[in-house]
Amino acid sequence: MNDNKKESIISQITEKKISRKKLISMIGLGAFSASIFTSLFAAVRFLTPKVLYEPSAKFSAETPDTYKVGSVEFVSEKKTYLVNDGKGIYAQSAICTHLGCTVNWQAGEKEYHCPCHGSKFDKDGKNIAGPAPRPLDRYHLIKGKDGRIVVDTGKIVDENARLT
Amino acid sequence: MNNIIEKLKSSRLAKSIIRHGNPDNDLDRSLLMNNNFFLHLHPVKINKHGLKFNYTFGLGGISFFLFLILVITGGLLMFYYIPSTEKAYKSVLDIVYTVPYGRIIRNMHRWAAQGMVVAVLLHMCRVFFTGSFKEPREFNWVIGVFLFVLTLGLSFTGYLLPWDQLAFWAITVGSDMAKGVPIIGEEVRFLLLGGNIVDQNALIRFYTLHVFILPALAVILMFVHFWRVRKDGGISSPKNTYINSSVNTEKESQKKTYTLMTAPKNLKITYGTDKEPDELVMTYPNLLIMEIIAGVIVFLLLLLMSVYFNAPLEELANPLKTPNPAKSPWYFIALQEIVSHTTAFWGGFFIPAAAIIILMAVPYIKPDHNGVGVWFARERKKELIVFASALGLAILLTIIGQYFRGPGWSFVLPF
Numbered sequence: 001m002n003d004n005k006k007e008s009i010i011s012q013i014t015e016k017k018i019s020r021k022k023l024i025s026m027i028g029l030g031a032f033s034a035s036i037f038t039s040l041f042a043a044v045r046f047l048t049p050k051v052l053y054e055p056s057a058k059f060s061a062e063t064p065d066t067y068k069v070g071s072v073e074f075v076s077e078k079k080t081y082l083v084n085d086g087k088g089i090y091a092q093s094a095i096c097t098h099l100g101c102t103v104n105w106q107a108g109e110k111e112y113h114c115p116c117h118g119s120k121f122d123k124d125g126k127n128i129a130g131p132a133p134r135p136l137d138r139y140h141l142i143k144g145k146d147g148r149i150v151v152d153t154g155k156i157v158d159e160n161a162r163l164t
Numbered sequence: 165m166n167n168i169i170e171k172l173k174s175s176r177l178a179k180s181i182i183r184h185g186n187p188d189n190d191l192d193r194s195l196l197m198n199n200n201f202f203l204h205l206h207p208v209k210i211n212k213h214g215l216k217f218n219y220t221f222g223l224g225g226i227s228f229f230l231f232l233i234l235v236i237t238g239g240l241l242m243f244y245y246i247p248s249t250e251k252a253y254k255s256v257l258d259i260v261y262t263v264p265y266g267r268i269i270r271n272m273h274r275w276a277a278q279g280m281v282v283a284v285l286l287h288m289c290r291v292f293f294t295g296s297f298k299e300p301r302e303f304n305w306v307i308g309v310f311l312f313v314l315t316l317g318l319s320f321t322g323y324l325l326p327w328d329q330l331a332f333w334a335i336t337v338g339s340d341m342a343k344g345v346p347i348i349g350e351e352v353r354f355l356l357l358g359g360n361i362v363d364q365n366a367l368i369r370f371y372t373l374h375v376f377i378l379p380a381l382a383v384i385l386m387f388v389h390f391w392r393v394r395k396d397g398g399i400s401s402p403k404n405t406y407i408n409s410s411v412n413t414e415k416e417s418q419k420k421t422y423t424l425m426t427a428p429k430n431l432k433i434t435y436g437t438d439k440e441p442d443e444l445v446m447t448y449p450n451l452l453i454m455e456i457i458a459g460v461i462v463f464l465l466l467l468l469m470s471v472y473f474n475a476p477l478e479e480l481a482n483p484l485k486t487p488n489p490a491k492s493p494w495y496f497i498a499l500q501e502i503v504s505h506t507t508a509f510w511g512g513f514f515i516p517a518a519a520i521i522i523l524m525a526v527p528y529i530k531p532d533h534n535g536v537g538v539w540f541a542r543e544r545k546k547e548l549i550v551f552a553s554a555l556g557l558a559i560l561l562t563i564i565g566q567y568f569r570g571p572g573w574s575f576v577l578p579f
Binding site: 044047048049052054055076077079098099100101102104113114115116117118120130131133 | 333336337339340341354355358359360361363365484485486487488489490500503504505506507508511512571572573574
């Protein structure tokens with residue numbers, strides 16, 4: 001409620017434009033709707049779990065020298081492609097940016113194809129055909145303590161980020 | 165033998181359960197409809213026009229009958245199905261291969277579900293093509309659209325439960341389409357899945373929606389829908405006169421309270437008082453016998469289908485591999501075809517939402533009473549063409565999606 005409205009109600013009360021009966025019924029109605037809204041809020045909040053038992057967003061791939069220049073390796077259980085394009089290694093998401101199906105690398109055409117709605121991405125993950133609205137995501141990756149690459153699928157980075 | 169039946173019928177116990185006599189006279193036929201809880205949905209007398217099979221094709225009744233079959237077969241399946249990502253697929257295999265008659269029960273459930281989608285769709289077309297959505301039945305059309313959406317929702321949540329490849333990728337795509345909702349898209353998806361990924365939480369959510377929330381909503385709306393058919397003057401007919409003024413009837417209704425209970429006060433339909441006697445016939449046996457025959461035929465067809473055709477079950481869900489092509493069931497193919505040309509916002513939110521809203525608005529767009537109760541009435545030529553073209557477009561998209569789409573959703577020839 002904005003201040004003007006509040007003031008006008010207060011002035012109406014002081015000038016006795018609102019009867020006692022009306023005021024009480026307004027309070028009652030207000031309390032009733034407040035209880036309805038809090039209940040609705042609680043219901044929606046109840047359906048939003050606080051603790052999720054989902055697998056970690058981070059995973060370890062192989063050591064960097066596994067990924068030779070020009071190779072496109074698929075880590076299927078993490079839906080991630082590890083690509084070495086000569087400039088370095090990057091982790092490319094295999095989740096189609098349209099509606100979340102897993103894209104397949106077509107070695108012959110050097111493209112990623114989505115089986116669900118026919119989106120196509122070039123070798124850099126740029127959307128070139130179909131309904132996909134943007135390029136495939138790139139994930140943050142670092143060299144872990146044991147020498148293997150650690151990919152964080154929870155962190156999305158820009159297309160120039162590479163592990164060299 | 166007859167003597168025993170007569171004695172049983174006149175026993176105190178029988179009289180305490182059924183209070184009317186044999187329906188061999190009009191009074192007892194009326195009481196049968198009025199006093200029986202399960203039959204009181206029907207009026208005592210019914211318009212001859214509404215009884216013609218080729219006017220309604222019994223589609224609304226068939227939809228409800230299929231829903232009843234779905235409730236019964238679904239309840240049976242619940243004894244064996246386990247909504248867990250590890251056990252769901254196994255329990256469905258158990259139902260199909262080890263549970264006695266399990267295969268037939270599951271087949272019936274699946275085919276009745278698809279049959280209900282067809283029946284509801286055709287019922288909607290019938291109501292449109294006969295102009296039956298017009299005043300005073302506008303709001304019942306809106307409830308009908310809600311029921312149509314619920315039917316699709318029940319189908320969608322249902323085919324996710326076996327946790328096969330179709331199930332997994334349908335949830336994946338379906339929940340990603342929820343992201344198309346502006347501003348709160350991510351939150352809607354999280355709420356649907358109960359998490360960020362399609363997993364146990366998502367399965368149990370769709371299960372709860374399928375076996376409790378959506379059926380409960382559907383039952384409530386169905387009862388309102390049926391109740392309003394009665395309150396809005398029964399099955400539409402060209403002879404029902406609609407008088408758009410409540411001046412005189414208002415006063416009349418204060419004197420005669422039962423008018424309020426039978427029809428809206430500004431609707432000049434009263435059962436039997438202003439009609440020629442030959443326009444109305446007793447519901448028992450005329451309508452009841454038709455309902456029973458339609459029910460038996462539908463049940464037999466369904467049973468035959470369930471014996472000879474197995475409900476599809478794909479491989480166990482594999483989150484690592486999207487099937488290629490990944491096709492939705494036929495009633496969502498048109499939507500998939502639209503989505504394959506657009507983003508989640510347009511295909512997953514805007515176009516479906518707009519289509520539903522326009523469908524609901526149909527009776528309010530052009531408020532007239534032209535050609536009510538007549539199939540393809542000439543007076544309604546324009547609106548018939550618009551509706552038929554929209555329908556044709558949906559069918560065309562379905563055919564393209566179903567038969568002309570191959571791997572990677574590329575255009576292929578079906579042979």
